[in-house]
Amino acid sequence: MDTSGNLPSYRAPRLRPGDRVRIVAPACPPGREHVARGVEELTSWGLRPEVGEHVFDQWGYMAGRDEDRVSDLNSAFRDPGVRAVFAAMGGKGTYRIVDDLDTDALRRDPKPVVGFSDITHLHLALWARCRLACLHGPFPDPGDDGRGSVSADAVRRALMTTEPVVIRRDAGEATAAVTVEGTATGVLLGGNLSAVRTETGAGLPSLEGAILFLEHQRGTGLGEVDRALTQLTRAGALEGVRGVALGQFIGFEQDAGDATLGGWGIADILRDRLTRLGVPVLGGLPAGHGPHPPSIPLGTRATIDTAEGTLTVQPAVV
Template sequence: MPVPRLVPGDRVRFVSPASPPTREAVARGAEVVSGWGLQVELGEHVFDRTGYTAGPDAVRLADLDAALRDPGVRAVFATTGGKGAYRIAAHLDVAAARAHPKPVVGFSDITFVHLALLRAGVPGPVHGPFVNWTDEYYDADCTEALRRSLMEPEPVVVRSDPGEYTAQLSTGGWATGVLVGGHLDSVSRAVGWGLPSLAGAILLVEDHHGTGLGQIDRCFAQLAHTGLLGQLHGVALGTFGEFETTTASGTTLADVLRHWLAPLGVPVLGGLPVGHGLNPASVPLGTSAMLDVPAGTLTVDPAVR
């Protein structure tokens, strides 16, 4: 179910559920979002710092819950990802989120928040840019795509780029289902406590860096051995960062992905500009989607109405 779209004059809140942002980049993010006619507010603890997290768990959770509970806050933007959202995602005030549904934008470690909301039946997650904003990372088209995903109730069409690494994994066919997923490592670590149902879903996965190809292998093994991969209707592959240039005794990322995905016998569409790369697409999660592999498109129902 879509949530209300944003309109000029709406209040929105920046929060830091994971790692700390920089003041300069958040100021630029506020400038961009304010340019859409929205009123930007900062969570009380946005710039707190405790080790690699933006303050202790309690204050990060308090900021996020305060934004979810306030009916006047019409969207929530994560400043950045990194580390820490996994420590608070299981404790979100999902009852308040159900009562006042709104877009919650972010990716990477924020995948834990998105999964927790979807598990609780809360609409509105958007896999999209952080407001720890740099113009070198997000260009005008990327910025406009984020704005449209929040302010215009139109389907989001993400086109496969044949030049992207994961395009070589594309198969054939068509698939429909609810789009679920995000950062692969986060999805796999949420098994058993934080995942929504994957039955009949299209799984969106992307990743960036880690401990080598074995990390990707372990993630898919976790999903396969629990029977979750076998429930899917399709798979959408985004960018995989440094994994795309990593080899292990001749084994490549493509080899690892084929090992787990080919036996599923479901449509797979790669080459999607979703994830940690430059100018990532903004993609609603928890809404109906269609994979059209021959056309090279992932079409997702809007997050907003």
């Protein structure tokens, strides 16, 4: 399916004071203090936050059994009084439950899902199956010292206003050196590279006509990024992409200049794999697993402009 076509995305109404919102844990279990601070923050916006039944369950490294985690999600999707769904954290396990999401409920009553990292699996599945616009953003926990207040305010503005979101290139980011000049417009899709790769051949929606957003947190090293991008290329998943927006690739700083890696760093891998697409690439966006992450709509129209160093995204709410 060409994501640049005329089929509309489903965008929820913006949040207003008095709205109920639901906190869920599709992946790993969050700490109680973390959730309590988020509840306090959401309440300060005039919202009425609720905590899903199984948020503090634990089954292995996940927040309860698969059927319980998806039950919390579907309960929020089906409740007409719940106007947004927040993932308390990412981690592991969301990929196990995406086939059982009640996307019919979201078609009838769209509501944004907020999260990032492993929650990318949800975002991709919801776009593929019901074209729901979501939000790549953190759980609104400002922390005890308030250091997360900038990110929390970005979540608030992305959900409670209809202003476009503009993310500007930061020359200090490791991916800032990766640029293919030009401008491109399309629906913004993507998120965490590991999640995008895992959905290849399973639940990855067509990226034809899309701007692909990627961010990543180091696991085993440069090879994991190389393997992921090569797999996406070999599977034909990147055919028709109109542009690439690169966020943070955290933890790869130690690789630069390593003689055992031939002097390559993360920018070299990204440049080698992505420039051959022949589309504009904008690196250096301060979005991902770093401090103070912004909130970025997914499933709405976006433009990258390498001359201006900006990613401009239309809101996920109306």
